[in-house]
Amino acid sequence: MTTATLDRAATPSRTVGRYGFRTVAQMEWLKLRSVRSTWWTLLVFAAGMVGLAILVMRGQQHSGSFDPTNDSFAGLAIGQLALGVLGVLVVTSEFSSGMIRATFAAAPRRPLVLAAKAAIVAAVTLAAGEILAFVAFGVGQAVLKSQFPHASLGQPGVLRAVLMAGAYPALIALIGLGLGALIRHTAGAISAVVGVLFVLPLILLPLGTSIQNSVGQFMPMLIAENSLTAVKPVAHSLSAGVGFAVLCGYAAAALAAGAWALARRDA
Numbered sequence: 001m002t003t004a005t006l007d008r009a010a011t012p013s014r015t016v017g018r019y020g021f022r023t024v025a026q027m028e029w030l031k032l033r034s035v036r037s038t039w040w041t042l043l044v045f046a047a048g049m050v051g052l053a054i055l056v057m058r059g060q061q062h063s064g065s066f067d068p069t070n071d072s073f074a075g076l077a078i079g080q081l082a083l084g085v086l087g088v089l090v091v092t093s094e095f096s097s098g099m100i101r102a103t104f105a106a107a108p109r110r111p112l113v114l115a116a117k118a119a120i121v122a123a124v125t126l127a128a129g130e131i132l133a134f135v136a137f138g139v140g141q142a143v144l145k146s147q148f149p150h151a152s153l154g155q156p157g158v159l160r161a162v163l164m165a166g167a168y169p170a171l172i173a174l175i176g177l178g179l180g181a182l183i184r185h186t187a188g189a190i191s192a193v194v195g196v197l198f199v200l201p202l203i204l205l206p207l208g209t210s211i212q213n214s215v216g217q218f219m220p221m222l223i224a225e226n227s228l229t230a231v232k233p234v235a236h237s238l239s240a241g242v243g244f245a246v247l248c249g250y251a252a253a254a255l256a257a258g259a260w261a262l263a264r265r266d267a
Contacts, residue, residue: 019107024116027106032090032120041086042124045169046132048078053136057144068151069158069231072140073133073165076224083125083169084193087176090117091258092186110262114181118174118255125173130166137162157231157240164228164244171247172197172220178254182261197221223247 019027032038052075057068091114094100107113141150153159175196180189201219204212213236216222226234227243238246 021112021116021119024107024112025119027103028090028113028116028120032124035089035093037089037093038086038124041082041089042128045079045082045128048082049073049075049132049136050139051075052078053140054143057140066148067230067232068141068144068149069137069161070225070229072137072151073161073224073229075136076165076168076229077221079129079132079169080172080197080221080224081194083129083173084176084197085190086125087121087173087178088180088186088189088193090121090177091180092184092189095184096186111259114177114255114259114262118177121173121177122170125170126167129169130163133162133166136165151231155231160240161229161231164240165224167244168224168228168247171251174251175220175254178251178256178258181258182254184261218246220247220250 053072056071056074091100094103103113104110107116137151137153141152144150151158153162172193176189176193179192180186183189183192197220201216201222204216204219217226217237223238223243223246226237227240230237230240237243
């Protein structure tokens with residue numbers, strides 16, 4: 001009797017905290033979809049993508065540099081920030097509420113938790129980004145005045161630009177997630193995202209044209225504007241493939257730094 005009792009008592013202890021990736025990902029998906037801020041952020045993203053596409057294309061005036069595809073994605077300026085904030089909130093909201101302790105108690109492997117968060121954030125933001133990229137492109141071409149050149153998905157480089165316009169905000173969301181895991185404070189992590197997206201390009205302005213051309217081409221927002229969504233070649237910019245690879249590297253580095261911080265610091 002004693003042996004049987006001990007065996008039954010020991011069985012649960014061997015399974016506590018043994019959640020696999022699928023279970024943790026399901027838990028993260030439940031948390032993400034149950035928070036109002038997720039849906040409000042996605043709404044801001046949609047409004048920025050579609051609204052600015054309409055405004056910019058209606059007010060477009062013909063010029064030699066006019067790119068009807070690229071100009072349809074003016075809303076990425078707002079959309080990238082919205083999804084970057086979403087990535088931050090996925091992790092920092094748990095630290096501010098103390099819920100992260102319960103998460104780590106259920107799934108002690110902290111890098112696994114961050115990987116599950118990254119997978120869910122990537123899936124949601126990529127789906128939203130691609131849908132709204134095609135919507136913004138379609139709306140932008142529809143409202144463009146008839147005397148201006150229009151773009152179609154069958155033209156060289158256009159489909160690539162639309163697909164990359166949808167993937168770009170998802171990569172920014174992953175960068176935000178990594179920075180959130182590293183910094184752990186909502187205001188600080190959002191400030192870091194804003195600094196990466198908007199402040200760094202401004203710092204380059206007084207440094208001269210040569211530095212702007214050499215360093216600026218590696219800035220996320222300039223990569224999106226001059227490489228990913230551009231159909232017409234832009235001087236002093238990376239190719240679309242190289243720019244996308246650089247952004248993937250930024251996201252991987254941010255997530256790696258976040259995983260390192262989670263594994264080595266107390267919750």
